[in-house]
Amino acid sequence: MxxxxxxxxxxxxxxxxxxxxxxxxxxxxxxxxxxxxxxxxxxxxxxxxxxxxxxxxxxxxxxxxxxxxxxxxxxxxxREENRVLLDGLDKATQRVEIAKRELAQIEQQELENKKMKEYINQLEIRAAEIEECQKELLEARTLVDEAERSLEVEIEDKNSTMTETEREEMYKNKERFESVKAASVSAIVGTLAGLPISLTQAANTSQLILPSVITLISCALFGVTFRYAVRRDLDNFQLKTGTSAAFAFVKGLATLGGGPPMELEVGSISSHAFTGAVYISENLLIFLFAAVGLDFCIKLRILSPFPIETDVSTTKVD
Known part of the structure; x- marks a missing residue:
């Protein structure tokens, strides 16, 4: 320059x-x-x-x-030769990117396979623990069965050593206890059912005591009688209602007899007849409620029907 x-x-x-x-x-x-x-x-x-x-x-x-x-x-x-080289470079770059993506996918699959292997190992460990628990349960069941067998053998031995008198006494005690339960259930249910009727007839609390006590005693006797009358025939509807009607007639007529005497007049006879029908209907309602309560307790096995065990009679005979 x-x-x-x-x-x-x-x-x-x-x-x-x-x-x-x-x-x-x-x-x-x-x-x-x-x-x-x-x-x-x-x-x-x-x-x-x-x-x-x-x-x-x-x-x-x-x-x-x-x-x-x-x-x-x-x-x-x-230039043509340089353009070919550049195209080759682009294609090589694309192949490298594809290879990177494939490598990332392979690494992801390897990671998932590793996690799956760990999960399978955990499942195998759980399966082994479950097998051990099942073995322990089987052993426990075996021990329970052996204990039940030994207990049954002891009971049989004890029964075999019992005398005939002892068996009869044990049977009677069970029957008495079930009769007491039947009387209690019937008395409670019947008294509660007759309480509204007594409230309509009593003017004060002192007048409510005597009818309630009479209803309580009558229903207790009805419970014992109902258990011995129905026995194991629990589906007999006529027997159940017949027992309730019998007690209702007896108590209703007894209440009518405690009132004023009947005179030989049409008015007096019709009045006593109407009053007797009312007394019988009230007592029939009370004893029907008591019968329903007893039947419900028997079906729930809270109360045992008579007799308690079906094999007691066979045992006594043997």
């Missing part, structure tokens, strides 16, 4: 700068490995008035050089 002063001006205010002989050596085959690349040279001649600011001069030079380099780069990239 040389600078030639203008002959017309000795001291020019803005000196002129001339750029000459700028050589660029560019190989025709930049991607080959030849030992002596063939190069082209070209010359750029720039003349004109440059700014006095050196920064502006450097910026213009840089812009010029960058434009030239960009053009050469575009030219190199647009």
């Amino acid at each position: 040389t600078t030639t002063p203008n002959p017309t001006l000795i001291y020019p205010p803005k000196p002129s700068i001339l750029f000459t002989n700028i050589h660029f050596y560019i190989s025709h085959k930049p991607f080959t490995s030849s030992s002596s690349p063939k190069s082209n040279s070209f010359t750029i001649k720039c003349s004109g008035n440059a700014s006095s600011d050196p920064k502006n001069s450097d910026g213009g030079l840089k812009n010029l050089l960058s434009g030239i380099v960009d053009e050469r780069v575009d030219e190199l990239l647009n």
Whole structure:
């Protein structure tokens, strides 16, 4: 690069700068490995008035050089052989990305397989524990069965050593206890059922005591009689209602007999007949409630029907 002063001006205010002989050596085959690349040279001649600011001069030079380099780069990239190489590079990059994704999937599958193996190991451990528990349960059942057999043998031995009198006494005690339970259930249910009727007839509390006590005693006797009358024929509806009606008639007529005497007149006879029907109906309702309570307790096995055990008679005979 040389600078030639203008002959017309000795001291020019803005000196002129001339750029000459700028050589660029560019190989025709930049991607080959030849030992002596063939190069082209070209010359750029720039003349004109440059700014006095050196920064502006450097910026213009840089812009010029960058434009030239960009053009050469575009030219190199647009060549057919270079485009094939770039396409191959893109395809290789795509294959690398695909390989990375496949590798990530394989790692994920390996991680899932590892977790599955751990889960299978845990299941095997649980299965072993369950087998041990089942063995312990079988052993416990065996021990329980042996204990039940030994207990049955002891009971049989004890029964065999019991005398006939002792057996009969034990049987009677059981029957008495069940009769007491039947009387208690019937008395409670019947008294509660007859309480509203007694409240309608009593004027004060003192008048309520005697009818309630009579109903309590009557229902207790009805419970014992009901158990011995029905026995194990629990589905016989006529027997149940017949027992209740019998007690209702007896108690109702007894209540009617305790009233004023009947005279041989139509009015007196009709009055006593109506009053007797009312007494019988009230007592029938009370004893029906007591019968329902007894039947319910027998079906729930709270109360045992008569006889208590079906094999007691056979045992006594033997």
